[in-house]
Structures are given as structure tokens and as C-alpha cells.
Amino acid sequence: MTDALDASYRFCGDLSRREAKNFYYSFLLLPPRLRRSMCALYAFLRHTDDLADEPGSIDAKRSSLLSWRVELDRALDGNPIAWPGLPALADAVQQHSIPPKFLHAVIDGVEMDLEPRPFSTFQDLHAYCYRVASAVGLCCIHIWGYNSEGGRAEKLAEACGIALQLTNILRDVREDAELGRVYLPMEDLDRFGVSPDELRSPVPSDRLRQLLAFEGRRAYDYYGEASPLIRLVAPVGRPVLAAIVNIYRALLDEIARRDYDVLAARVALPPWRKAAITVGALTGRLARPVPRPEGLLP
Structure with a gap:
């Protein structure tokens, strides 16, 4: 070098x-x-x-x-x-x-945030999440090494990125709304009768909690969908994948534990807990399929 x-x-x-x-x-x-x-x-x-x-x-x-x-x-x-x-x-x-296209996709996603605009549907949000998160995951599996299985690994990495980004979106709902950024799909806000202004409130209404729980269930589903990826990644990369996924999954668990009250304070994991998850990833104890919690939908 x-x-x-x-x-x-x-x-x-x-x-x-x-x-x-x-x-x-x-x-x-x-x-x-x-x-x-x-x-x-x-x-x-x-x-x-x-x-x-x-x-x-x-x-x-x-x-x-x-x-x-x-x-x-x-x-x-x-x-x-x-x-x-x-x-x-x-x-x-x-x-x-x-593939350099993944690096350019990240820049595409960042450009989308220059002029925040609502996402009409989840499909629209999915396209954004792919650029800012899934493309990153696809870069990562190239670094770690992986067995594509005819493109299956790439699809799982895409789902993993969606799960992580949805977790970020839930955590930062109020902070983003105060910057004029609403990432929750408008079709979902309409479904639960939530106005964008409610995302800046210090206390979530019942209907907002129901909306956030709905998005939380969606994130859990993507974690579950992505769980087989760990078996397709090279052994050297499995602990780091397990650590990343389980740190973010623990963050989502904490959001759910607080009954989706993400408005009063930003949800975060203490450093000791992140360290414990990282150590646990070395043993493979956390590299298991993620169950979907029940009772999140109204």
C-alpha cells in the first residue's frame, strides 16, 4: 500500500x-x-x-x-x-x-432530501429507502463476500436496508417533521386520519400511535424477510451483519416498548447495550430469524 x-x-x-x-x-x-x-x-x-x-x-x-x-x-x-x-x-x-451504480444511488437519495416533498405511497417511499439504505447494504455484502444464489442475496440485502431505514424514519419522525420532511406515506396518514402537523406535536394522539405501530409492523416484516441473508454472507461478515441488524432491531423494539411515543424524546440505545449486542453477534446468538410481534395493528 x-x-x-x-x-x-x-x-x-x-x-x-x-x-x-x-x-x-x-x-x-x-x-x-x-x-x-x-x-x-x-x-x-x-x-x-x-x-x-x-x-x-x-x-x-x-x-x-x-x-x-x-x-x-x-x-x-x-x-x-x-x-x-x-x-x-x-x-x-x-x-x-x-458496482459504482450503488454509490451513485446514494447520491440520488441525498438529492431527494434537498427539496423535501411528501411520499404519496409506500412504493414511493420504498424507492427512497432503496437509494439511501439498500444501496449501502449492497455495497456492504460486496465487501464481506456473499453467495448470490441467483440474485436472492441481493434481494434480501435490499429488504434489510428497507428495514433499517424504516426504523430511522420512526425514530426521527418529529425531528424530520420540524425540518419540513415527512417520510411517512400520505396514503398511510390518510388511512389513520393523521395530519402532518401532528408529527410536530410533543404528545402523540391515539391515531398517530396507531399509524406509527402500523409502520413498525411493516419494519418488523422487512427484518423478517431479510433474516435469511446472514446465511448467504461469507462467515467473516456474518457477525457485523448481525450486529448492525440487531442494534437497529433493538432500537425498533425500544420504540415499540414506548408505545410508539417518539415525539417527546429521541429514542436511542445506550452505548453499553450496543456493545453487548456487538459481543453477542460474535457468538451468533443474535443471528436468527426475527419474529413478527403481534398486536401492533389496530
């Missing part, structure tokens, strides 16, 4: 330790080479998000993301670039044969 490439990987590792939170716990379960690749992927994701969140007009942010696409492609083609994490990402893409 050249000094410049080694420096790029160190940059990505430092950024991941500082920012990755839920995900970095799981990176520690990988051997160094794969851990470096995961950190390079995370650094790319973090920087992409930051470009959309930085101060400035929507047009300026859109221009930044367009330039970022160009810089990404230049790096993947082996050309000099400015951002220090891209050499490591380009190396990881080459090592693990990660």
Missing part, C-alpha cells in the same frame, strides 16, 4: 471512529482489511450527507453534489482528486468489485 493510500485509509478510519456511532461498533468485528474498506465506504456516505446538510441554497447544494459525482467518477477512474477519503474508497471498490 502506498503512503498516499495508507493516509487515505487512516483519514476514513478516523472519521468513522468519530462519526459512525451505531455502525462503528460492528466494524470492529471485521479483520483489518475489511474494516478499512467499511470505513472508506462510511466516510463516503458521511461526506455525501454533509454536502447536503451544509449551509447554503438548494442550488448550491445541488451543484456540490454534482461536483461530488464527477469527483467520485474521477477517483474510480484512477485520476487525482481533492477529497482525502476517495483514494481509499476507489481502492475498496476495486478490491471488492462494488
Whole structure:
């Protein structure tokens, strides 16, 4: 490894330790080479998000993301670039044969957040979740190694990403609504008689709890659908997959335990619990099909 490439990987590792939170716990379960690749992927994701969140007009942010696409492609083609994490990402893409279309899909998803607009149907939301979460999972299984089984693994990775993103959406309902972002499908709000304004209330109404429970059931279904993926991932990647899935599944369990009151305070797991889940993933105890809870639908 050249000094410049080694420096790029160190940059990505430092950024991941500082920012990755839920995900970095799981990176520690990988051997160094794969851990470096995961950190390079995370650094790319973090920087992409930051470009959309930085101060400035929507047009300026859109221009930044367009330039970022160009810089990404230049790096993947082996050309000099400015951002220090891209050499490591380009190396990881080459090592693990990660299709660049997944990286561009992530940028597509971030661009969708520049001008928040309602999602009319769950199908519309699914397309967004694919870009910001499933595409990431598809990159991950390339890093870990997997048995496709004729495309089955890729479909399961897609479902896993949907489950994780739905969990994020439930956790951040009020925070997102205050920023003008409503990710819950309008068809579901209409079904339960919930107005978007209610998502900014400090206390959820009964009908809002019913709506969130409905979305929670949907997330649990996707966790269950994705559960066979762990058997198709290479053994070295199974603990990290189990850790990621079970940290997020535990977060969803905590949301359900609070009867879907996600408005008063942001639901989070304490560090010790994330660490315990990560340690448990090493034993394979948590790598089992996820049951669907009963009683979540009105």
C-alpha cells in the first residue's frame, strides 16, 4: 500500500471512529482489511450527507453534489482528486468489485432530501429507502463476500436496508417533521386520519400511535424477510451483519416498548447495550430469524 493510500485509509478510519456511532461498533468485528474498506465506504456516505446538510441554497447544494459525482467518477477512474477519503474508497471498490451504480444511488437519495416533498405511497417511499439504505447494504455484502444464489442475496440485502431505514424514519419522525420532511406515506396518514402537523406535536394522539405501530409492523416484516441473508454472507461478515441488524432491531423494539411515543424524546440505545449486542453477534446468538410481534395493528 502506498503512503498516499495508507493516509487515505487512516483519514476514513478516523472519521468513522468519530462519526459512525451505531455502525462503528460492528466494524470492529471485521479483520483489518475489511474494516478499512467499511470505513472508506462510511466516510463516503458521511461526506455525501454533509454536502447536503451544509449551509447554503438548494442550488448550491445541488451543484456540490454534482461536483461530488464527477469527483467520485474521477477517483474510480484512477485520476487525482481533492477529497482525502476517495483514494481509499476507489481502492475498496476495486478490491471488492462494488458496482459504482450503488454509490451513485446514494447520491440520488441525498438529492431527494434537498427539496423535501411528501411520499404519496409506500412504493414511493420504498424507492427512497432503496437509494439511501439498500444501496449501502449492497455495497456492504460486496465487501464481506456473499453467495448470490441467483440474485436472492441481493434481494434480501435490499429488504434489510428497507428495514433499517424504516426504523430511522420512526425514530426521527418529529425531528424530520420540524425540518419540513415527512417520510411517512400520505396514503398511510390518510388511512389513520393523521395530519402532518401532528408529527410536530410533543404528545402523540391515539391515531398517530396507531399509524406509527402500523409502520413498525411493516419494519418488523422487512427484518423478517431479510433474516435469511446472514446465511448467504461469507462467515467473516456474518457477525457485523448481525450486529448492525440487531442494534437497529433493538432500537425498533425500544420504540415499540414506548408505545410508539417518539415525539417527546429521541429514542436511542445506550452505548453499553450496543456493545453487548456487538459481543453477542460474535457468538451468533443474535443471528436468527426475527419474529413478527403481534398486536401492533389496530
